[in-house]
Amino acid sequence: MPTILITGAAGRTSGFVLRALLESDSVAPSDIRLFVRSQEAAKKVKTRHPQLPDSAFVLGDYLEASTLPPALAGVDVVFHNAPAFQALESAMGISLIDAAKQAGVKHFVYCSVLFSVLTKLLNHKAKFYVEEHLIESGLNYTILQPSSFMQNVNLERVVSTGVLPAAYSPKTLQGYLDLQDLAEIARLVILDPQRHNRARYDLVGENATFEDVAREISKATRKEIKIESISRDQILGRGATHLSALSESEAEGMDRMMFYYDKR
Numbered sequence: 177m178p179t180i181l182i183t184g185a186a187g188r189t190s191g192f193v194l195r196a197l198l199e200s201d202s203v204a205p206s207d208i209r210l211f212v213r214s215q216e217a218a219k220k221v222k223t224r225h226p227q228l229p230d231s232a233f234v235l236g237d238y239l240e241a242s243t244l245p246p247a248l249a250g251v252d253v254v255f256h257n258a259p260a261f262q263a264l265e266s267a268m269g270i271s272l273i274d275a276a277k278q279a280g281v282k283h284f285v286y287c288s289v290l291f292s293v294l295t296k297l298l299n300h301k302a303k304f305y306v307e308e309h310l311i312e313s314g315l316n317y318t319i320l321q322p323s324s325f326m327q328n329v330n331l332e333r334v335v336s337t338g339v340l341p342a343a344y345s346p347k348t349l350q351g352y353l354d355l356q357d358l359a360e361i362a363r364l365v366i367l368d369p370q371r372h373n374r375a376r377y378d379l380v381g382e383n384a385t386f387e388d389v390a391r392e393i394s395k396a397t398r399k400e401i402k403i404e405s406i407s408r409d410q411i412l413g414r415g416a417t418h419l420s421a422l423s424e425s426e427a428e429g430m431d432r433m434m435f436y437y438d439k440r
Contacts (some may be wrong), residue, residue, distance in 0.1 A: 178252030185210035186217035196359035238268035244275035263425035269306030283369035323351030346386035353381040
């Protein structure tokens, strides 16, 4: 089996991909290497997956060049999912791609975003530049371009409160993809990369408005679900949505995204 490096291993999206790989009969814990920023992050992942050996974890920083070669040494396939709304997301991805090429990585799988060409959105624009660099790098690659995730709706909270918070117009049609489906697709690509070499895949699931989502939850739970518009301050506050702004640049990116989604 190839050695697989997963970046952002303590994060939500990479966590789904890691679980899908570990549940595969083709992958052993020793085949996986996990790139994390801290010992705390490693402990978080190890708690979820105690079968992973301590040697599976490598600590590093995308922008600290000396930490990348040890993480990539002997790696065959990279699955890269960057932290969202980071001001230096493009630089992080470009740095990792360059290090992967130098290390002799055979295939690079990049989890980007649906319609990365929508550069009015800062989070899309950042991924656009990473895609461009990857395509021009000479590496074998696959680019996954998922829409928004179903898990962005905090279902437990919606059902308990009877309220679906709407950060933009409840009539805007949005794409929803289940993270389990994304993980299954990523697993297929990672385990058979040559079959998907130089491919870019739009990954979409159900198209729905907030009104549609509220209606479906109401139907499934037999409980009335109301839509409640939330303010900018609520959007940026922890716990109001799946988003949590940590810096001015992240807040700016979220502001632009919500404004854009409100119109389109």
